[in-house]
Amino acid sequence: MTITISFQKSPKIKADTAIVAVYSDNRLSRSAEDINKKTGGVISHALKTQSVFSGKKGQTTIVTAPQDFEYERFVLFGLGDAGDLEATDCEETGGKIFLTLKCAGVEKAVLFADDNNKLKKVDAPELAAHVAMGIKLRSYKFDKYKAKDQDDSGSEFSRLEVAGDEASAARKFYDVLGSAAEGVFFARDLVNEPPNKLYPESFAEIIKTELKPLGVEVEIFDEKKMQKLGFHSHWEVGKGSANLPRVVVMRWKGSGKKKFEPMAFVGKGITFDTGGINLKPAAGIADMKLDMGGAAAVVGLMKTLALRKAKSDVVGIVGLAENTPSHNAYRPSDVIQTMAGKTVEVLNTDAEGRLVLCDSLTYIQRKYKPKFVVDLATLTGAMMVALGTEYCGTFVNDDDLWNAMDMASKKSNEKLWRMPLDKAYRKEMDGTISDLKNLGGRYGGACTAAGFLQNFIEDDRPWAHMDIAGTAWVHADTPLCPKPATGFGVRALDRLVAAYSE
Ligand code: BES
Ligand code: ZN
Ligand code: ZN
Numbered sequence: 054m055t056i057t058i059s060f061q062k063s064p065k066i067k068a069d070t071a072i073v074a075v076y077s078d079n080r081l082s083r084s085a086e087d088i089n090k091k092t093g094g095v096i097s098h099a100l101k102t103q104s105v106f107s108g109k110k111g112q113t114t115i116v117t118a119p120q121d122f123e124y125e126r127f128v129l130f131g132l133g134d135a136g137d138l139e140a141t142d143c144e145e146t147g148g149k150i151f152l153t154l155k156c157a158g159v160e161k162a163v164l165f166a167d168d169n170n171k172l173k174k175v176d177a178p179e180l181a182a183h184v185a186m187g188i189k190l191r192s193y194k195f196d197k198y199k200a201k202d203q204d205d206s207g208s209e210f211s212r213l214e215v216a217g218d219e220a221s222a223a224r225k226f227y228d229v230l231g232s233a234a235e236g237v238f239f240a241r242d243l244v245n246e247p248p249n250k251l252y253p254e255s256f257a258e259i260i261k262t263e264l265k266p267l268g269v270e271v272e273i274f275d276e277k278k279m280q281k282l283g284f285h286s287h288w289e290v291g292k293g294s295a296n297l298p299r300v301v302v303m304r305w306k307g308s309g310k311k312k313f314e315p316m317a318f319v320g321k322g323i324t325f326d327t328g329g330i331n332l333k334p335a336a337g338i339a340d341m342k343l344d345m346g347g348a349a350a351v352v353g354l355m356k357t358l359a360l361r362k363a364k365s366d367v368v369g370i371v372g373l374a375e376n377t378p379s380h381n382a383y384r385p386s387d388v389i390q391t392m393a394g395k396t397v398e399v400l401n402t403d404a405e406g407r408l409v410l411c412d413s414l415t416y417i418q419r420k421y422k423p424k425f426v427v428d429l430a431t432l433t434g435a436m437m438v439a440l441g442t443e444y445c446g447t448f449v450n451d452d453d454l455w456n457a458m459d460m461a462s463k464k465s466n467e468k469l470w471r472m473p474l475d476k477a478y479r480k481e482m483d484g485t486i487s488d489l490k491n492l493g494g495r496y497g498g499a500c501t502a503a504g505f506l507q508n509f510i511e512d513d514r515p516w517a518h519m520d521i522a523g524t525a526w527v528h529a530d531t532p533l534c535p536k537p538a539t540g541f542g543v544r545a546l547d548r549l550v551a552a553y554s555e
Pocket of ligand 3: 323326344403405406431432
């Protein structure tokens with residue numbers, strides 16, 4: 054069940070729980086103080102009789118309300134000294150509040166948004182909106198393949214109201230955040246979906262079913278159309294599978310201008326990466342359903358833009374294929390064609406992502422002449438080795454684009470780290486009997502992969518490549534996301550689009 058969130062000056066719903074803030078050393082916020090007075094000091098008494106909760110940033114605790122009071126309980130959350138609070142802290146606190154609500158079996162809650170003059174880095178309505186966003190993001194569930202629990206009473210947290218004088222300003226912030234949350238959930242759903250259900254053809258259909266009604270134009274290229282348009286390299290990667298490749302192009306025309314001059318986003322969509330003839334070892338191979346995380350982020354972004362009716366022009370393209378060994382699969386040492394005309398010697402069929410992306414990059418640039426292109430791909434294990442799961446390595450050929458991405462990253466709680474593009478990495482990908490090869494040397498695998506892609510950027514177009522291999526997926530729950538799929542990229546790209554055009 055998804056949570057419905059509303060905003061009111063004073064609470065309109067019948068809720069079982071009130072959520073209120075507390076500062077360092079258990080100084081009560083105005084709404085906590087109100088409740089404390091109305092209950093004859095229940096909150097201050099409860100806080101005095103324990104020593105664990107002290108109002109530190111991110112702490113939460115539950116206080117039971119007196120009998121016959123309008124709420125059954127109060128959930129207190131710590132804001133610390135408030136002066137150094139950032140939007141990202143508020144979201145993580147929201148995530149913790151959600152877990153506390155879940156533990157207490159809460160169904161409906163009111164979050165009191167105080168007028169708060171101690172805040173310096175966020176203002177009070179923004180704080181409330183980000184706390185609500187944290188609650189929403191952490192509430193995500195993927196349980197469609199689980200049997201319903203017989204003992205399950207059906208009670209689940211489903212309703213949040215943000216109340217206070219600041220509520221209408223908070224709603225404005227949340228309108229933008231909430232659309233991003235829906236895009237993130239869509240991306241997580243797609244990545245969590247198993248590969249026997251999500252393969253190129255079904256993925257393409259899901260995109261159409263979900264995005265068309267929202268006003269996104271969706272075009273699907275099947276076998277014939279892909280051949281005709283020249284997606285040769287992409288085709289080679291997927292031709293060995295019973296589930297044949299697809300390309301999906303999505304257009305959001307929100308600027309109102311006659312001429313479509315979009316920003317472009319490209320996603321790697323390998324619905325399962327066995328490695329192909331260079332078969333992967335058993336350990337970790339089951340994770341390879343995540344190899345369409347880039348495509349999921351692009352699709353999630355398009356949903357977000359449509360939901361918030363972004364006043365921008367954006368085109369998204371996802372290259373979908375399954376990388377599987379068979380009698381018909383491409384082999385190591387094959388020389389293949391790309392749409393751009395360059396030939397590639399395949400030295401490892403497991404380095405397939407770049408062979409799919411290169412054709413989509415060429416197509417989108419030639420067809421739409423975009424302002425800039427950003428591609429997202431779970432491209433290399435080397436990226437995970439370099440930066441782990443916290444930061445997404447980002448290769449950018451243009452400082453202005455990087456600066457915009459850096460800002461978008463800070464606004465969205467999705468961390469990006471700039472990585473080097475260099476002639477030397479590119480040179481490592483030069484071919485022996487062909488123009489290029491798909492495998493570099495032993496070291497710097499994320500950088501040589503980016504170097505390979507750079508060969509397909511035309512006219513010095515501003516371009517960024519985000520290797521999300523480490524960030525698309527978590528092996529343990531995080532403050533804002535239950536494992537495994539994260540939906541990484543949707544939020545940062547949404548802020549990037551906003552920064553460029555709105
Ligand atoms: N999909 C993988 C990269 C990957 C690995 C993503 C782990 C997420 C987690 C990619 O197609 C791949 O297999 N890359 C190879 C490249 C190598 C053969 C040059 C790799 O990283 O080992
Ligand atoms: Zn691979
Ligand atoms: Zn892959």
